[in-house]
Every structure is written in structure tokens, then in C-alpha cells.
Amino acid sequence: MGKKHQTPLLDELKKGKWISFVREMERAAEKSPRTEDLLGQVEESYRDKITHWKHGGMAGVKSYGAGMVGRFSDSPEKYPGVKECHSMRINQTSGFFYNSDVLRKIAGIAEKYAGGLLNLHGATGDIQILGVTQAEAEDAFQAYAELGFDLGGGGSDLRTPSCCVGPARCEFSNYDTLKICYDLTREYQDELHRPSFNYKFKLKFSGCSNDCVASASRSDLAFIGTWKDNIKINQEEVKNYVKKFDVQKYVLDKCPTKCMWFEGDKLVIDDSNCVKCHHCINEMPKALKSGDEKGLSILIGAKAPLVTGPRMGMMLVPFYDVNEDSKNDYEQLKGLISNIWEFWDEYGVSRERIGELIARVGLVTFLEGVGLEPIPEMVNTPRTNPFIKFEDEDAAQ
């Protein structure tokens, strides 16, 4: 049987050593007429150099305002299979762990109710199923729900939280990223499925400041593992590393605060000046370990460019004792998140991310609103301009 659509341009992308997405689309198309049409439409984009997806139109399941993204072809007469070609977001597991049984079932549902194509995973973290129609959305959703999987976020809501591999397979992790990601996702099901915010809100959890989920560059609240006490040194292992490579040059000289040095062959660290950059631990994992008083730092406000430019997360809470608070069902953290959402509800405008709101009203106004004190950890330096708005009551004293 011949191909439904000739795809000479896409065929070029089956060549070369790197695994080809065209091969994957063709494998899915063997079982799915709609994915055959998808190949045809993408080939047309390659010819025309323009997308053939129309803007507008909704897709979703009853009572949820999130978890599906509507996609409609602008050429349904030519490609009837993708007249509707929505994606369904399935909330991934913490740390992206699966077994073959459940993954086969997830793929099977994607083949039965959609185009047999999946994103493993989408940018925010969800599994995405491509090629769902509105008519089949409910059945696909219920099939995933029976498997114990729910839809993810979308629209002006809490987007699906995600985390790094954490303590499951990493010695660097300073807290249980998988657990808090799972616990808070369950806690905030309503916020995730029923959009009621000004815009999207993201939570991401990284076990250390290597930040493998890129939380500090893309999540409104970034949770980055850290510790309060001293780095633990195994001097014997330090000596072993010294035999293997130039520790002075590649570790000590690269320390951003030069807080470590050798006294004889003994490594000494001035922990009071350590900024927890993690470089030395990365380089000498057998010799150095983070301290025992573990917790995390909370950074706020990261986002991609739209609407008013990209932002990196900024320090909000230098040390949060997540291990202690998790015993109380995260009472303290949930209080902080609730205050932040209240402030955002009250003062934010449509499509304004929390970082943009803070920039607009000023950090101090925000801190007063959520009940936090300004501290030096929040700034690079104190202000350098003298235009200070003293308050009346301070001026009277």
C-alpha cells in the first residue's frame, strides 16, 4: 500500500544518524489515518514555510478548563484527519518513573483514541497525546483516569508541577523532590484543573542548585535544595582526588567566593562564606557532601519573554525547612503560597505573571503584601540611587 501523501521534504529528515521524528510519525501513521494526514500537512508546511494550524477553537473535558490544547487544521478539506487534532496533557509521574506495563497502556490509549503520537514529555513535564478529537476526549480522559492518571494543567491555572530525579537516583538532592511535587500536585488539584488565576503559575522542584528542571529560569516559584550547616569533608577521598586531577585549579580556584583552601594536604572550607553553588561537590562527590541541616531556597518570578520580557527567579526565602514542614502537611509553605496567590488575585491584571507584578509594584510592596521582611539575601547590592521615599512615620522620629 502506497503512502497517502507524498512527503519528499520530510523524507530528507529520515536520513542521518540522529533518530528521526519523521520515522516516528510514519510508524504512528501505519495505524492511524489521522497521523497520515498530519504527515501530509507538515509536508505542506515544509513546502510553504508556514504553519497550517488555525488559531481559535476550544477543546476540553467537562468541568475541567485545562489539560487539553485545541488544534484545528486550516486545510481540513485536504487533511480531514487533522480537522481536529487536539493534544491531551497527562500529568507525568514524579521523576518521570514508569514501568513497561503502564507505558504500554498509556501508548495503547493514545493509539485507540488519538493519533498514536506522544510527546515524552512536553516542555512543562506532562505526557502529551497528539491527535485527540473533541468527540473522543471524554473516553480518552476516562481511560487514563482508570489507569490512575489525570490530566495536567493549561490556561490560566497552576501548571503541572515537575521535579528532578531527586533522592531516587541522585546523591546531591537535599530534599525529597518527588514527594513534595506529588503531595502539592494532589493538594492543588482544583487550581490545576479549573483555571482561576490571572495567568499561568508554575512550581518546579530541584534537589540542588545544579537545578536540573531549570526551575529558576521558568517557574514562578522555584524550589532549590540547599543546606545550612557545613559541607562534610572526607579528607582521605580529597587526597585521592588530588592524585587524579588538579584540585586547586579545577575546584578551589573556581569557587565563586574563594572560601576553600588547603592547609598542608588538608582541605579547609569557610562555610560561612559558601554560597552553595555546588561546584566543589559536583567535582568531588566522593569527598564532599552537603551538610545535615538540609532544606531548600525559594526563588520567585521566573518566566519566558511574553509579555514584558524574560525574568530569572529571584531569592525570596533563603532557607525553608521542608523536612520539618512536610511533617505538618506543608502548613507553612501552603500559607506562603496562599498569600502569594491572594496578592496576585488582588493586584495582578490579566496575563500578568507574578514576577511581572512584583516588578510593577516593587519588591517591598509585594513583601508587605505577603508578610515577609526584606533581607539582604534578596538583593545583589543595596540601592545606589538616593531617591528614597521615606514614610511619614519614619520621618517624624
Added chain:
Amino acid sequence: MTDEIKKKVEDKIIGLVKEYAGKKRFKPIDLVKEMERDFAAEGLTKDDIKGVLKDIMDEGKLVYGYAGGSFLTLPDEN
């Protein structure tokens, strides 16, 4: 919250969305704030109103729309 007040809130929310159909897109939070003001005398909290809104959506009387941000709309308006 009595069933009677709940019905009033529900009617008012759906009425607003109907009245401004095609002119204004209501974000859920805007409606919640507005109802909080309108029903201050009845002592309704934000959570009460969010509950009413959830029921409206569960029953499919309104549905979610999306255009850059999420909003509420009438089910036949897709």
C-alpha cells in the same frame, strides 16, 4: 449558604456572561471578586463563590475558553 442564595449567585454569574457575550471575557477571578462585593451582605466568602462556580462548570452551564488567558463562556459559543 442557603440554596436560595446559591441560586441567586449562580443566576447572576450566568446572567453577566450572557449579557456581555462577545464583548467581554470574564476571568473566573473577576467574577468571584464581583460576587464577593455584591453578596457581601449575605456574608459569602471567596471560597463559597468559588464553590458555586465549580458547580456551574460541573453542570456544564458555562464552559472554559482560552485566548492567551482562560475565561468563562456559554457552552454553545465555541
Added chain:
Amino acid sequence: MPEEVKKKRLTDVGPHDYHDYLPPMVKKNYGKWAYHEIMDSGTMVHVAESGDKLYTVRVGSPRLVSGSFVRDLCDIADKYCGGYLRFTTRNSAEFLFEDEKNIEPLKKDLEKLGLNVGGIGNNVANIVHTQGWVHCHTSASDASGVVKSVMDELYEYFVEEKLPSKVRIAFACCLNMCGSVGSSDIAIVGTHRKPPKINQERLLNLCEIPSTIASCPTNSVRPDVTADGKQTVRIVQETCVFCGSCYTVCPAMPIADPLSDGVSIWVGGKVSNARTKPTFSKLVIPFIPNEPPRWTKVTEAVKTIINAYKEGGHPGERVSEWVDRIGWSRFFKITGFEFTKYHVDDFRLAESMMNYSAYTRL
């Protein structure tokens, strides 16, 4: 009777409990890992305090995969890993197992399936990317095709550790930057260069005027009135920066244009805090036209950057640290990329980007 009992509709079941899918050795040593070592560009071993060793083999993925691909991975997991497998935050798949003897046969089986083993250590890891023409309505370029073309060119850097440090490449097909590519060593970003075209008739039916006006970062969407007196908007062409934000809010303002769309290239972003603070990628090439199916100019530009970094970067230096050390003037000299007026920032933080010093490399 039973057929009349309707099944209860399930909602809010939440994410699946990850404990169900943790391999036994992970469960046993959860939070008790002592250290790890990279064995080669596709294999590492994690050693627990108990002395247990867990091997990981990583394979690249196009991210957009078929059900058959998933079953391929599952078959491997069944054969070597007790059925368990995981994915990384950069969309690679990882096979976790206890027996060192399985490393080579597992890799051979993966290669037979056409999968690429690598991406660990000082190399180019899987490129994170967006949907592009395959599944997005705001894209200025395809994503998967550009990524495939770049990875074909950089294949040797995925399967072997030949670079000063790790290189993280990301692709976004418009300025929405799904996946937040803007803090990558090399970011490729779909770029429009013409203002949106307003379809007045559709706009009247489809768009809410105030939110469309508010969507613009440069205040270039202004209120207007049609000839027959209806509320609409107009675009101030002089100040529009082609971001597409208004199109996101108002479907009647399409911005894609086959003649003027393409990609831009950004360099020197970093998310990790190690040694230096996280930082965004900086513009190095403002525009390269779309050249499907192989985007040759894009792959050449990326190779130029990789070659310059490979040549000049000190061991352990990320791209951002290398450029910080040699300076941007030398970066442009070495790569031969042209520095233009588009490289000078004129948006919100523009003032903070200038060189307030006498420092110069002559």
C-alpha cells in the same frame, strides 16, 4: 440490571503515585546514594551508601514518538531492567539496572532499534524543543526538523565526550518560548519579522479589544474605529517588535509570514548555579531564514559556535564562562558573526547592558 449502572465519572484523581514505578534498588537506596561516576558518554553508575551499584544507560529521543517507539523502550526495559524505565528532564530515556554485564548487550539492542546512546557528561545532550509546524499555531519555524538537522551534525558530540563541559541546546518555535530555552548554552528561537495583519471582520467577532491592547509589550496595539463606527485596533508599525503576543489573545491578527519568518541564535545561557550565577542566553545571530528541510545555515552557525568553544574553552568551562573570559568582542571575531544594531538591547533592561568601564580588548 448491571448494564444500567452507569460507571462513575472519574475526575481529580491526581498524578499516579510514583512509588509504584520505582525500581526495587531505587526504593532500597532512596535518599542514600553516596556518589556517581560517568563511565562513558552514555553510561553512569550510582553507588549507594550500602555499596549497591545502579547502572544507567541513556538514549536520545526525538520527543515526538510513536506508540511503537514506546513499546520498543518497554521491551528493552523488560529484558534488562525488570520492566522499569524513566525519562530525563531533557526527554532522554534512561534504563536503570543492577548487573554491569548488561551494559554492552543493552547498548547493542538499543543501537539495533536505531536509538542513540549518549548525552551524559561533557557533551551535547538531547535538545529540548517545542512543537513547531507539527503541532503549533504560533510557530515561526518547525522545531523537530531543525533539531534533527542540528543533531545529525552534532552527532559525534552526543556519543562522545569531546567538549570542555556540557552543552545544553534548546529550540523554541516562537517567543512564547515553551520550555524556556532562554537560558541555554545555545538557544535557537523561531522569529517573526513583520507585524501581524489584522483581519477586521474576524476581529470584530473573535477578539476582546481591551485585552488585545493590553497584550502588547511596546504599546503598539492601539484602539481604533472602523469605517462603519465599530471598535477595533490598529498596529503602530514603527514600534511593533513582532513578538506575537497579540495573536495569542486575538486570533484575527496572524503574524506568521513565509517570506520573513526564520530563527535567531542565542548563546551563553546557564541555569545551574555552579561557579557562576544562572544567566540568560545572548543574541549572536538576529536572523536566519527558514530553509526546510535541512536548515543548513542554522546547522553551520551552531557548528561554528561549537567549534570555537571546543577550541577556546578551558576544561570545565561552560559556554557562558568561556565567553565571559574572552569577551563578546572576541567571540564575534572568532566566530565571524556580524555584530549589528540589533545586538544592542533597547527594551526594559537596556541600560543595564552597556559597558560602563574602560575595559576593552583591542
